[in-house]
Amino acid sequence: MVSLDGAQLYESKQSDCWINIWIILNLAPDKHYKKLHVCPGGFIPGLNKPKNIDSFLFIGLHHIAALQHEGLHIWDASEDRMFSSYLYLLFMTADGPSLVCWDGMVGHSGKKGCRVYCPTPGR
Incomplete structure:
Protein backbone atom coordinates (compact mmCIF):
# COMPACT_ATOMS: atom_id res chain seq x y z
CA MET A 1 0.00 0.00 0.00
CA VAL A 2 1.22 3.50 -0.69
CA SER A 3 0.00 6.52 1.24
CA LEU A 4 0.48 10.22 0.50
CA ASP A 5 -0.05 13.12 2.88
CA GLY A 6 0.92 16.75 3.33
CA ALA A 7 2.54 17.81 6.58
CA GLN A 8 2.29 21.24 8.17
CA LEU A 9 5.72 22.13 9.50
CA TYR A 10 4.84 25.59 10.78
CA GLU A 11 1.79 26.69 12.77
CA SER A 12 0.80 29.55 10.49
CA LYS A 13 1.22 27.84 7.08
CA GLN A 14 -0.68 25.34 4.97
CA SER A 15 0.95 22.02 4.17
CA ASP A 16 4.40 22.78 2.86
CA CYS A 17 5.96 19.34 2.57
CA TRP A 18 4.54 16.07 1.29
CA ILE A 19 5.48 12.58 2.40
CA ASN A 20 4.67 9.23 0.84
CA ILE A 21 5.15 5.90 2.57
CA TRP A 22 4.98 2.27 1.48
CA ILE A 23 3.33 -0.24 3.83
CA ILE A 24 3.94 -3.96 3.43
CA LEU A 25 0.61 -5.74 3.95
CA ASN A 26 1.49 -9.36 3.11
CA LEU A 27 2.40 -10.14 6.71
CA ALA A 28 0.91 -11.77 9.77
CA PRO A 29 -1.62 -9.54 11.60
CA ASP A 30 0.73 -9.01 14.56
CA LYS A 31 3.34 -7.48 12.22
CA HIS A 32 1.10 -5.08 10.26
CA TYR A 33 1.96 -1.39 10.61
CA LYS A 34 5.13 -1.94 12.64
CA LYS A 35 7.99 0.50 11.98
CA LEU A 36 10.02 -2.14 10.17
CA HIS A 37 7.26 -2.67 7.58
CA VAL A 38 6.34 1.00 7.01
CA CYS A 39 8.96 2.30 4.58
CA PRO A 40 9.49 5.92 3.56
CA GLY A 41 8.86 6.36 -0.15
CA GLY A 42 9.74 9.99 -0.59
CA PHE A 43 9.72 13.48 0.81
CA ILE A 44 8.66 16.43 -1.34
CA ARG A 81 15.82 -22.42 -2.03
CA MET A 82 15.11 -19.24 -3.97
CA PHE A 83 11.58 -18.25 -4.89
CA SER A 84 10.05 -15.32 -6.76
CA SER A 85 7.42 -13.11 -5.21
CA TYR A 86 5.29 -11.04 -7.58
CA LEU A 87 4.22 -7.82 -5.89
CA TYR A 88 1.00 -5.92 -6.46
CA LEU A 89 -0.24 -2.53 -5.37
CA LEU A 90 -3.37 -3.08 -3.31
CA PHE A 91 -4.29 0.38 -1.99
CA MET A 92 -3.42 3.99 -2.65
CA THR A 93 -4.53 6.06 0.33
CA ALA A 94 -4.48 9.75 1.22
CA ASP A 95 -6.39 12.40 3.11
CA GLY A 96 -8.81 14.80 1.36
CA PRO A 97 -6.33 17.32 -0.10
CA SER A 98 -3.84 14.60 -1.07
CA LEU A 99 -6.52 12.42 -2.66
CA VAL A 100 -7.13 15.20 -5.19
CA CYS A 101 -3.52 14.71 -6.34
CA TRP A 102 -3.98 10.93 -6.71
CA ASP A 103 -7.22 10.78 -8.67
CA GLY A 104 -7.56 14.13 -10.45
CA MET A 105 -10.83 15.07 -8.75
CA VAL A 106 -11.50 18.62 -7.58
CA GLY A 107 -12.02 17.91 -3.90
CA HIS A 108 -14.78 19.01 -1.55
CA SER A 109 -14.81 22.63 -2.68
CA GLY A 110 -15.24 22.11 -6.44
CA LYS A 111 -18.44 22.82 -8.36
CA LYS A 112 -18.24 19.50 -10.17
CA GLY A 113 -17.02 16.30 -8.55
CA CYS A 114 -14.28 15.75 -11.07
CA ARG A 115 -12.51 17.47 -13.89
CA VAL A 116 -12.95 14.82 -16.56
CA TYR A 117 -15.50 12.12 -15.81
CA CYS A 118 -18.79 13.75 -14.89
CA PRO A 119 -20.57 16.85 -16.22
CA THR A 120 -23.08 16.99 -13.34
CA PRO A 121 -22.55 19.95 -10.98
CA GLY A 122 -22.62 19.40 -7.23
CA ARG A 123 -24.99 20.98 -4.72
Missing part, protein backbone atom coordinates in the same frame (compact mmCIF):
# COMPACT_ATOMS: atom_id res chain seq x y z
CA PRO A 45 9.84 19.75 0.13
CA GLY A 46 8.65 23.17 -0.88
CA LEU A 47 6.56 26.15 0.07
CA ASN A 48 3.49 25.03 -1.93
CA LYS A 49 1.95 21.71 -2.83
CA PRO A 50 3.60 20.06 -5.85
CA LYS A 51 1.99 20.85 -9.20
CA ASN A 52 2.83 17.46 -10.72
CA ILE A 53 2.80 14.82 -7.99
CA ASP A 54 3.33 12.04 -10.54
CA SER A 55 6.88 13.17 -11.22
CA PHE A 56 7.77 12.57 -7.55
CA LEU A 57 5.92 9.24 -7.27
CA PHE A 58 7.21 7.87 -10.59
CA ILE A 59 10.38 6.31 -9.15
CA GLY A 60 8.56 4.23 -6.53
CA LEU A 61 5.78 3.18 -8.90
CA HIS A 62 8.33 2.33 -11.61
CA HIS A 63 10.18 0.11 -9.13
CA ILE A 64 6.94 -1.70 -8.19
CA ALA A 65 6.13 -2.17 -11.90
CA ALA A 66 9.56 -3.74 -12.50
CA LEU A 67 9.09 -6.11 -9.54
CA GLN A 68 5.63 -7.04 -10.84
CA HIS A 69 7.14 -7.91 -14.21
CA GLU A 70 10.36 -9.65 -13.11
CA GLY A 71 9.44 -10.80 -9.58
CA LEU A 72 11.34 -10.22 -6.36
CA HIS A 73 13.81 -13.08 -5.81
CA ILE A 74 13.88 -14.08 -2.14
CA TRP A 75 16.03 -16.68 -0.42
CA ASP A 76 14.06 -19.02 1.84
CA ALA A 77 16.63 -20.33 4.33
CA SER A 78 14.20 -22.76 5.97
CA GLU A 79 13.76 -24.64 2.68
CA ASP A 80 17.20 -23.77 1.25
Whole structure:
Protein backbone atom coordinates (compact mmCIF):
# COMPACT_ATOMS: atom_id res chain seq x y z
CA MET A 1 0.00 0.00 0.00
CA VAL A 2 1.22 3.50 -0.69
CA SER A 3 0.00 6.52 1.24
CA LEU A 4 0.48 10.22 0.50
CA ASP A 5 -0.05 13.12 2.88
CA GLY A 6 0.92 16.75 3.33
CA ALA A 7 2.54 17.81 6.58
CA GLN A 8 2.29 21.24 8.17
CA LEU A 9 5.72 22.13 9.50
CA TYR A 10 4.84 25.59 10.78
CA GLU A 11 1.79 26.69 12.77
CA SER A 12 0.80 29.55 10.49
CA LYS A 13 1.22 27.84 7.08
CA GLN A 14 -0.68 25.34 4.97
CA SER A 15 0.95 22.02 4.17
CA ASP A 16 4.40 22.78 2.86
CA CYS A 17 5.96 19.34 2.57
CA TRP A 18 4.54 16.07 1.29
CA ILE A 19 5.48 12.58 2.40
CA ASN A 20 4.67 9.23 0.84
CA ILE A 21 5.15 5.90 2.57
CA TRP A 22 4.98 2.27 1.48
CA ILE A 23 3.33 -0.24 3.83
CA ILE A 24 3.94 -3.96 3.43
CA LEU A 25 0.61 -5.74 3.95
CA ASN A 26 1.49 -9.36 3.11
CA LEU A 27 2.40 -10.14 6.71
CA ALA A 28 0.91 -11.77 9.77
CA PRO A 29 -1.62 -9.54 11.60
CA ASP A 30 0.73 -9.01 14.56
CA LYS A 31 3.34 -7.48 12.22
CA HIS A 32 1.10 -5.08 10.26
CA TYR A 33 1.96 -1.39 10.61
CA LYS A 34 5.13 -1.94 12.64
CA LYS A 35 7.99 0.50 11.98
CA LEU A 36 10.02 -2.14 10.17
CA HIS A 37 7.26 -2.67 7.58
CA VAL A 38 6.34 1.00 7.01
CA CYS A 39 8.96 2.30 4.58
CA PRO A 40 9.49 5.92 3.56
CA GLY A 41 8.86 6.36 -0.15
CA GLY A 42 9.74 9.99 -0.59
CA PHE A 43 9.72 13.48 0.81
CA ILE A 44 8.66 16.43 -1.34
CA PRO A 45 9.84 19.75 0.13
CA GLY A 46 8.65 23.17 -0.88
CA LEU A 47 6.56 26.15 0.07
CA ASN A 48 3.49 25.03 -1.93
CA LYS A 49 1.95 21.71 -2.83
CA PRO A 50 3.60 20.06 -5.85
CA LYS A 51 1.99 20.85 -9.20
CA ASN A 52 2.83 17.46 -10.72
CA ILE A 53 2.80 14.82 -7.99
CA ASP A 54 3.33 12.04 -10.54
CA SER A 55 6.88 13.17 -11.22
CA PHE A 56 7.77 12.57 -7.55
CA LEU A 57 5.92 9.24 -7.27
CA PHE A 58 7.21 7.87 -10.59
CA ILE A 59 10.38 6.31 -9.15
CA GLY A 60 8.56 4.23 -6.53
CA LEU A 61 5.78 3.18 -8.90
CA HIS A 62 8.33 2.33 -11.61
CA HIS A 63 10.18 0.11 -9.13
CA ILE A 64 6.94 -1.70 -8.19
CA ALA A 65 6.13 -2.17 -11.90
CA ALA A 66 9.56 -3.74 -12.50
CA LEU A 67 9.09 -6.11 -9.54
CA GLN A 68 5.63 -7.04 -10.84
CA HIS A 69 7.14 -7.91 -14.21
CA GLU A 70 10.36 -9.65 -13.11
CA GLY A 71 9.44 -10.80 -9.58
CA LEU A 72 11.34 -10.22 -6.36
CA HIS A 73 13.81 -13.08 -5.81
CA ILE A 74 13.88 -14.08 -2.14
CA TRP A 75 16.03 -16.68 -0.42
CA ASP A 76 14.06 -19.02 1.84
CA ALA A 77 16.63 -20.33 4.33
CA SER A 78 14.20 -22.76 5.97
CA GLU A 79 13.76 -24.64 2.68
CA ASP A 80 17.20 -23.77 1.25
CA ARG A 81 15.82 -22.42 -2.03
CA MET A 82 15.11 -19.24 -3.97
CA PHE A 83 11.58 -18.25 -4.89
CA SER A 84 10.05 -15.32 -6.76
CA SER A 85 7.42 -13.11 -5.21
CA TYR A 86 5.29 -11.04 -7.58
CA LEU A 87 4.22 -7.82 -5.89
CA TYR A 88 1.00 -5.92 -6.46
CA LEU A 89 -0.24 -2.53 -5.37
CA LEU A 90 -3.37 -3.08 -3.31
CA PHE A 91 -4.29 0.38 -1.99
CA MET A 92 -3.42 3.99 -2.65
CA THR A 93 -4.53 6.06 0.33
CA ALA A 94 -4.48 9.75 1.22
CA ASP A 95 -6.39 12.40 3.11
CA GLY A 96 -8.81 14.80 1.36
CA PRO A 97 -6.33 17.32 -0.10
CA SER A 98 -3.84 14.60 -1.07
CA LEU A 99 -6.52 12.42 -2.66
CA VAL A 100 -7.13 15.20 -5.19
CA CYS A 101 -3.52 14.71 -6.34
CA TRP A 102 -3.98 10.93 -6.71
CA ASP A 103 -7.22 10.78 -8.67
CA GLY A 104 -7.56 14.13 -10.45
CA MET A 105 -10.83 15.07 -8.75
CA VAL A 106 -11.50 18.62 -7.58
CA GLY A 107 -12.02 17.91 -3.90
CA HIS A 108 -14.78 19.01 -1.55
CA SER A 109 -14.81 22.63 -2.68
CA GLY A 110 -15.24 22.11 -6.44
CA LYS A 111 -18.44 22.82 -8.36
CA LYS A 112 -18.24 19.50 -10.17
CA GLY A 113 -17.02 16.30 -8.55
CA CYS A 114 -14.28 15.75 -11.07
CA ARG A 115 -12.51 17.47 -13.89
CA VAL A 116 -12.95 14.82 -16.56
CA TYR A 117 -15.50 12.12 -15.81
CA CYS A 118 -18.79 13.75 -14.89
CA PRO A 119 -20.57 16.85 -16.22
CA THR A 120 -23.08 16.99 -13.34
CA PRO A 121 -22.55 19.95 -10.98
CA GLY A 122 -22.62 19.40 -7.23
CA ARG A 123 -24.99 20.98 -4.72
